[in-house]
Amino acid sequence: xxxxxxxxxxxxxxxxxxxNRFWFAPADPATLSLIxxxxxxxxFYTHLIWSxxxxxxxxxxxxxxxxxxxxxxxxPPTAELPNPAPLWSVWSLFFWIKSTWLLWTVHILALVxxxxxxxxxxxxxxxxxGFLLAVSYAHRVTPGxxxxxxxxxxMLALYLMLGPCGARYSLDRLWKLRKGKDADPLxxxxxxxxxxxxxxxxxxxxxxxxxxxxxxxxxxxxxxxxWAAASYEYQSLxxxxxxxxxxxxxxxxxxxxxxxxxxxxxxxxxxxxxxxxWMAVAIHGGIALFLxxxxxxxAMIFANLAFVQPATVRAWMxxxxxxxxxxxxxxxxx
Amino acid sequence: MSKPIxxxxxxxSGQKPAPAAPAPKPKAPRKPSPWPWAPWVRVLVSLLIVFHxxxxxxxxxxxxxxxxxxxxxxxxxxxxxxxxxQLVRPEQLEFEMPVLADGLARFFTHYDxxxxxxxxxxxxxxxxxxxxxxxxxxxxxxxxxIVEGRFPDRRDQWPxxxxxxxxxxxxxxxxxELDGAPLKxxxxxxxxxxxxxxxxxxxxHHLLQQQAVLDGKSPNDQSTYEVVxxxxxxxxxxxxxxxxxxxxxxxxxxx
Numbered sequence: 087x088x089x090x091x092x093x094x095x096x097x098x099x100x101x102x103x104x105x106n107r108f109w110f111a112p113a114d115p116a117t118l119s120l121i122x123x124x125x126x127x128x129x130f131y132t133h134l135i136w137s138x139x140x141x142x143x144x145x146x147x148x149x150x151x152x153x154x155x156x157x158x159x160x161x162p163p164t165a166e167l168p169n170p171a172p173l174w175s176v177w178s179l180f181f182w183i184k185s186t187w188l189l190w191t192v193h194i195l196a197l198v199x200x201x202x203x204x205x206x207x208x209x210x211x212x213x214x215x216g217f218l219l220a221v222s223y224a225h226r227v228t229p230g231x232x233x234x235x236x237x238x239x240x241m242l243a244l245y246l247m248l249g250p251c252g253a254r255y256s257l258d259r260l261w262k263l264r265k266g267k268d269a270d271p272l273x274x275x276x277x278x279x280x281x282x283x284x285x286x287x288x289x290x291x292x293x294x295x296x297x298x299x300x301x302x303x304x305x306x307x308x309x310x311x312x313w314a315a316a317s318y319e320y321q322s323l324x325x326x327x328x329x330x331x332x333x334x335x336x337x338x339x340x341x342x343x344x345x346x347x348x349x350x351x352x353x354x355x356x357x358x359x360x361x362x363x364w365m366a367v368a369i370h371g372g373i374a375l376f377l378x379x380x381x382x383x384x385a386m387i388f389a390n391l392a393f394v395q396p397a398t399v400r401a402w403m404x405x406x407x408x409x410x411x412x413x414x415x416x417x418x419x420x
Numbered sequence: 421m422s423k424p425i426x427x428x429x430x431x432x433s434g435q436k437p438a439p440a441a442p443a444p445k446p447k448a449p450r451k452p453s454p455w456p457w458a459p460w461v462r463v464l465v466s467l468l469i470v471f472h473x474x475x476x477x478x479x480x481x482x483x484x485x486x487x488x489x490x491x492x493x494x495x496x497x498x499x500x501x502x503x504x505x506q507l508v509r510p511e512q513l514e515f516e517m518p519v520l521a522d523g524l525a526r527f528f529t530h531y532d533x534x535x536x537x538x539x540x541x542x543x544x545x546x547x548x549x550x551x552x553x554x555x556x557x558x559x560x561x562x563x564x565x566i567v568e569g570r571f572p573d574r575r576d577q578w579p580x581x582x583x584x585x586x587x588x589x590x591x592x593x594x595x596x597e598l599d600g601a602p603l604k605x606x607x608x609x610x611x612x613x614x615x616x617x618x619x620x621x622x623x624x625h626h627l628l629q630q631q632a633v634l635d636g637k638s639p640n641d642q643s644t645y646e647v648v649x650x651x652x653x654x655x656x657x658x659x660x661x662x663x664x665x666x667x668x669x670x671x672x673x674x675x
Contacts, residue, residue: 109469110455110462135581142608149589149605150598158597175533221536228536229598231588234543235581240536275456283469287476294480295541301484302546309630313548316627318639319572319587320551322580329633381581 109282112273114396115253118280119206120403122213122251124388125242126204129216132239132381133193133200133223140193143231144223146184150230156181158229178225179218196223203246206256213251217243238385241287249280254420255407263415270420284392289350296346305343308336314377322378342369353393366390475528476537482525483540485518553623553645554590554605558615567613594622606653615655622649 136144146152156172163170183189196219203212220243224236252258253271304310312335315325328335345365352358367387374383391399404420411419455462496502525532532538554571569576572587593601606620624646628639637643 105466106455106462109466110457112456132581135579135585138582139585142612143585143589147608147611149608150593150601151604151608154600154604173530173533175530177534221534224536227585229592229595230601231585231592233584233588234541237536237539237541244535279465279469283472286473290473290476290480291541294484295543295545298484298540298542298545304547305545310544310548312630313627314544316630316633316639317548317551318625318644319553321639326633326639329630332630335630378580379584381584 109279110275111278112275113278113281114273114400115250115271115277116396116399116403117391117394118246118249118251118277119254119256120399121242121284121388121391122203122206122209122246123255124391125239125246125385126200126206126216128381128385128388129220129239129243130197130200130204132235133196133219136223137193137197140189141186144180144193144226145186145189146180150227152181152226155226155230176225177222179222180226206252206258209252209256209258210250213243213246217247233379233382235379235382235385237291238382238389241284241291242385242389245280245284245287247280248283249277250274251280253277255403259419260411260415263411263417263419268417268419281392284389285353288389288392289353292346292349296343296349299343299346305339308339311335311338311342317377320377320379323376325376341365345369359393363390363393471531474524475531475535478521478524478528479532479538480540482518482521484542485521548627550627551587551625552590552594553625554593554602555621555623556606556609557619558609558613559617559619560614561616563617566615569609602649602651603653606651610653610655617655618651618653620651620653621647622651624648 142148159172159176161167161170161173179192180189183192199212199215199219202208203216217240220236220240224232224240228236250271253274259271299305299310302310304313309332312328312332314320315328315335345362349362349366353362367390370383370386370390372383374380400420407420408418411417457465529538555568556570557568558566560566571577571590572583574583577583577586589605592598593605595601602620602622606618609615609620610618626644626646628637628641628644633639
């Protein structure tokens with residue numbers, strides 16, 4: 087009995103240590119900083135495009151007026167609550183904006199915030215503001231004209247808030263160098279926490295995306311890639327030549343489903359991780375190139391960078407960062 | 421210079437040596453914690469992590485189950501073969517409710533909403549299907565067309581992300597949860613182009629089988645387009661005439 091208790095105590099102790107190593111070990115903020123750079127750019131571009139028809143999509147009237155949308159956000163009446171109010175937790179700045187000048191003012195300020203996040207200026211503050219603004223836009227167009235890009239953008243912005251996303255590859259870093267603070271950014275537990283949460287979130291995304299596909303006859307049967315490629319509205323490059331290659335279509339279809347379902351297992355093993363991540367680049371790159379969803383494809387590739395070690399990121403990025411810092415502050419620092 | 425080592429005094433002869441006092445156990449030096457955060461911070465953050473991951477998980481889990489028709493378990497024969505529906509009486513169907521997924525989704529609703537986590541991730545699923553387009557013509561008071569347009573239209577809507585937003589608008593305004601959205605779109609277009617009357621056509625673009633393409637048919641062939649509803653809208657009247665019966669919601673819209 088005593089031995090069993092001791093074994094149990096050892097197990098819990100080791101589990102707690104492993105949990106601590108996974109979540110709280112300090113990590114170099116290089117990976118988080120790279121994701122900030124790329125996701126910040128994507129957030130800026132995504133929201134810049136709303137400017138082409140801001141009143142139509144985001145304005146108080148627009149294609150889907152705010153009042154109408156709030157009815158959709160209202161739960162059905164019940165005996166206890168015959169006149170329910172719209173869900174308070176579905177929120178957006180744009181639900182309260184009634185005038186065109188205010189709409190444009192907020193939009194321009196939002197673009198400034200996203201631009202600051204992209205270049206890494208006041209990164210910790212703009213990361214929080216960027217997330218709040220990204221959710222504001224996403225809720226304004228959900229349902230109506232949202233799609234996977236909004237989910238990916240909000241996911242990335244959510245975790246950028248949690249860590250020192252401007253520690254590297256940012257104007258914040260250059261500003262510190264200018265003031266003579268040459269010290270390398272310290273490894274940070276919050277950088278690790280942010281990256282870990284993004285990794286787990288991504289695993290959940292792929293798991294349910296794979297399970298949803300597994301429920302469809304064409305994904306199970308092997309023809310789904312054809313149906314996606316045959317959609318004229320999605321097509322950006324002609325894929326109708328696939329009609330003559332049914333085995334290739336079936337292979338691509340099945341590989342996609344299995345890759346999504348098993349991503350959450352295979353991405354943690356250091357031998358299978360490169361394969362899984364290159365598959366992500368191939369699949370999302372294919373979606374970007376052939377199905378016209380360049381932004382969504384890129385955003386998902388950016389999210390997959392969460393699985394790249396900070397040392398690898400530094401090997402890629404530091405030579406560029408050194409050149410930039412040499413040009414701007416006269417010192418070569420990564 | 422070294423310190424003299426103190427020696428224990430020798431017991432006097434005939435005296436029993438006094439029992440030596442137990443030497444105090446030297447305290448092992450405390451190892452510095454490898455974790456920068458105090459234990460109570462790590463415990464607190466751990467609880468928040470578990471809460472957050474459960475919330476992230478519960479939303480797509482519930483939405484995935486809600487989207488399936490697996491609630492009614494089809495009865496099977498002794499060999500496990502599904503009995504054809506026409507041979508099954510409704511009372512023989514067993515309804516399966518995902519009580520845990522439903523309960524978790526309800527519990528986390530507000531948290532998921534606040535952080536825009538209340539999403540499924542059904543990209544091109546359960547099956548890629550046809551697309552929808554919105555074609556419209558706006559007329560002035562003299563009944564002359566002011567503008568003709570289409571959502572989506574790759575000639576006018578650029579860059580690609582903007583085109584994609586219009587594509588999603590055409591798709592999602594056919595969703596059951598956006599019942600009535602077509603009339604709102606019509607109203608906005610009338611206001612935007614300062615028109616008096618508008619005709620709005622809902623068009624379904626069917627997908628071609630592989631064999632049809634091999635036979636030389638184009639995915640953009642005219643025969644692949646089907647008008648499923650037509651809406652006439654006059655400015656300020658607030659009434660609509662619907663061409664295809666009185667059903668405005670276009671079935672099958674989605675993402």
